[in-house]
Amino acid sequence: MPASLVFLCARKVVSDHGSALRSLASLPQELYPVLFKAAFLDQRPLVIGELVLRWPERVLSLTRSLRACQHCCLDLSRDWPSRDCLQAVLLAVVKGLRERDRRDRNALRVLDLCGVQDEGSRREPNTMGSWFRTVALSKACLEARGRRRGGESTTKRRRGVSSPAVEVEVRADLFVNGSSFETVRQALRGGGPLRLVCRDLRAEELSTQRTASLLDMLEPSALRRVDLRYNNLGLAGIALLLPRLASCPSLLSLRLLYSNVDVHRPTPGMEAGLRELAGGLGGLRNLREINLTSLRLSGKLRLLLSALERPLEVLELPYFSLTPSDLSYLSSSPHAPALRKLDLSGNSLSVEQLPSLQRLLSLSRSLSHLVLSGCSLTDSLLGALLPSLGLCRGLQSLGLSLNPLSTRGLLSLAHTAICLPLLQLLVYPQPTDCYEEGLPQPPSYYNLMEFPLDQGKLARATEELREVLERAGRADLVLSTDLYSHSTAELLEE
Known part of the structure; x- marks a missing residue:
């Protein structure tokens, strides 16, 4: 139009x-x-x-x-926002x-900057990412506070009259790390005519104490998502933070990425800590999304997820070291039919786990995004999964990169994919028969990333895949080998 x-x-x-x-x-x-x-x-x-x-x-x-x-x-x-426009x-x-x-010509009382993108179709040099945006917002709050204090007349101070404490509420998604923590802390502490309210928080490389103090300064009723990554929290740190999050009635999403928890390296009190972690998750009554990337909690999925009061819609477990008992629990849990996104990347899947995964896919009729990248899926394992995968009629994106699949296996995948009417994106691996001679067998995750490719063979395999789509009239289905340029849509709406 x-x-x-x-x-x-x-x-x-x-x-x-x-x-x-x-x-x-x-x-x-x-x-x-x-x-x-x-x-x-x-x-x-x-x-x-x-x-x-x-x-x-x-x-x-x-x-x-x-x-x-x-x-x-x-x-x-x-699109990524223009720095000059946002600053304006x-x-x-x-x-x-x-x-x-x-002059009271401005009626503005709420400036809502939530949902501003950090990725998009048009990223130009003069743009502002979430870290810079958080710092700019914090500095604006401090500047407004300083100007208000400096602008109050001596007469007003003598009479005990001051301007309203808050005149404009600024709602935003904040990205805080060690270098921006102090600026954000000052902006959140104390009053001022600009009040900073956080909807989605991303905190990186902060100590447990700093993370706790940051959560204490936020408005609990406004907080919707919390993303804690690279913070080295450990079980004790997570257990300290979860009770603070339990006071946030609107919290829908919790992401705990690379938090230094590994049941394969047991420590004194680990079992008690895991029970405390499960109890803390159970206190998050409206949680609909959880991401436990690289929390190597093999065999503990039932303990953690059975504590939740309502089924999850988004479950991300990359590098979780899933066991057959974990997948067996998940496939029979209340979460299976409710899932809209499932990410099991980096978990080596075996024949023993296959029946549970088949059951899980056959039950997940609401599933729209599935990621099984780096799961050691061979042609035979994938072939056994394809009938169950074909039942996921609502699937919109499927990620299977870094799996040791041949061109023949990928062609079988393509014939299943074209029958999924809503599928828009298929991220697939480079075929194992398109690498140069000497690829180790079976190839590891890193072999598939680093070993040189035979570009001629790869071009022919790519053309075969595209022909399958063309013959089926599925030009709308995007094929990609790029792990990073595609992201799924926001699933949890306001």
Whole structure:
């Protein structure tokens, strides 16, 4: 759908800052959202700042304003945001707070920056990722606090009169690590006209104490996702943090990545610690997503997941060292029919585990994203799985990279994939018969990543796969060998 005449005119208005400023006062405020999107598309930070200063509504949601609309089908919310445009929004909010005493033309009370992307179809050099965005937000809060204190008159202080403690609530997803922790901590502590409220938290390389203090400073009712990675928490650290998360009624997602827990290296009190961990997870009453990457808790899946009050929709267990008993429990658990995404990457799957995996797939009728990368799936193992996989009619993406599959095995996979009506993406491994001579047998995960390929053989195998899709009329199905350029859609909506 082409842009409407209204949007084309909006782009013309924002193309020149001087004329835009002269025009805004005479334009209906109903046009401000269209002008805002046009200014973001064409990267006109000065116009964006003036629009924010004059914003006529109580709420400005960046992602909602940039989505496809009746005037423009482009969805700018999927792109990395421009640094200059985001800075213009923040500067205008701070400036608006300072000018409210003289002119109350700005109705803005909530600035919602949740859901701003860190990946997208259009990433340009002048963009702002989540770490820089978190620091910029924190500094804006501190600047607003400093300006408010500096701007209070001596008369007001003598009379005991001060400006309102909070005038604009800034909702955002925060990314905090060791280098940004202190700035974020200062922004969250104390009052100020800008109040920073976190919806989704990602914390990396923080000590348990710092992570705990950060959680204590956040608004519990607003917190929806917590992503803790590379924090070396151990069982004791996780057990310390989970009771804090139990006070967050809206918490849907918990990700504990690389937290230094391994039952293969037993320590005194480990069993008691595992029971405490299970009890802590049981206290997260609305949890719908859990990621336990590299928590090597072989044989403990029943203990952990049976403590949850409601079935999970997203379960990610990469490098969990799954045992046959783990998969057997999962396939018969209440979670199996509720799962929408399942990631078992990096777990070596065997013939012994095959019946449980077949049962799991046959029960997972709601499954839309499945990742079995690096699972040691051979042609014979995959062939035994294909009938069960064919029952997953709602599957939208399937990841099978870094498995030792031949071209023949991949062709069998392709014939199953074309019968899955909603499948949009198939990430497959380079065929084992397309490597140069000398590939170790059976090849390891690392062999498949590092060993040189025969480009001629690879081109012929790729063409065979594409012919299967073309003959079936499935040009909509994307084939890829790239592990990192594709990501699944957000599954847990607000």
